[in-house]
Amino acid sequence: MSIAPIVQSVTVAVPPDRAFTLFTGSIGRWWKRGMTIGAKPHEEVVIESRAGGRWFERDEDGAETEWGKVLAWEPPGRVLLGWQIDAAFKYDPDLTTEVEVTFVPDGTGTRVTLTHSRLERFGESAERIAAQLGGGWPGLLQLFAELTEKEA
Amino acid sequence: MANRIAVALNALADPTRRTIFERVGAAPGAVGEIAAGLPVSRPAVSQHLKVLKEAGLVTDTPDGTRRVYRLDPRGLGALRDWLDRFWGDQLGAFKDFADQQESSE
Known part of the structure; x- marks a missing residue:
């Protein structure tokens, strides 16, 4: 069972190497404020520049909140990030959905395409949340399985 | 996002509502059919259906003078x-x- 990935693209005016650097290295400057998961607004968002690196936000007090990790680091064309934020918008180390961002030359600029996939794993995470909230709910587990199949 | 899923899970945290939800899943029906045999009043069942609907878990469609509830896919x-x-x-x-x-x- 799988859910169709989310695919979004934009074309930016800078070349791929610059777009890659701005996307990954300055994410805290362009990421929309308030759309983060820490207790306080983010001061910085960090994507460590290597496979296996961390992806996290840091607030003004220096408190860090994990978002996920770097699964593949291939400048200037591609970065693959593990998004470990669940359907309740909380960090969950047991959950990894994938956010792939590619940077392809487009005239003098760059076509940036973001693909968020493995979304069916949110359903599995939702099952865990359900189990934590209310104990075993066979009916709900079944429902999520059915919904995911319908989405597929 | 969350909010949507969390609202759904919260709605289902109530055992009576869960029973009603499972009944709707087993067979779409009007309030009276869903309430039949349950140890709760029909107005109470209506209220639970309203919560389930607001949580995006069920939908209702008019069928003559009654409304038929089914799971929201x-x-x-x-x-x-x-x-x-x-x-x-x-x-x-x-x-x-x-x-x-x-x-x-």
């Missing part, structure tokens, strides 16, 4: 819609930022 679809808008907003913000860098160079 959009469950995870709601999450997907939310993510779609989320990433659209973020990439839009990235484009504004990157283009601004370009014009300031």
Whole structure:
């Protein structure tokens, strides 16, 4: 069972190497404020520049909140990030959905395409949340399985 | 996103509501049919159905003078819609930022 990935693209005016650097290295400057998961607004968002690196936000007090990790680091064309934020918008180390961002030359600029996939794993995470909230709910587990199949 | 899924899970945290939800899942029906045999009043069942509907778990469609309740198949679809808008907003913000860098160079 799988859910169709989310695919979004934009074309930016800078070349791929610059777009890659701005996307990954300055994410805290362009990421929309308030759309983060820490207790306080983010001061910085960090994507460590290597496979296996961390992806996290840091607030003004220096408190860090994990978002996920770097699964593949291939400048200037591609970065693959593990998004470990669940359907309740909380960090969950047991959950990894994938956010792939590619940077392809487009005239003098760059076509940036973001693909968020493995979304069916949110359903599995939702099952865990359900189990934590209310104990075993066979009916709900079944429902999520059915919904995911319908989405597929 | 969350909010959508969390609201759904909260709605189902009530055992009576869960029973009603499972009944609707087993067979779509009107309030009277869903309430039949349950140890709760029909108005109470109506109220539970309202909560389930607001949580995006069931939908109701008119059928003559009654309303027929069935499961809302959009469950995870709601999450997907939310993510779609989320990433659209973020990439839009990235484009504004990157283009601004370009014009300031």
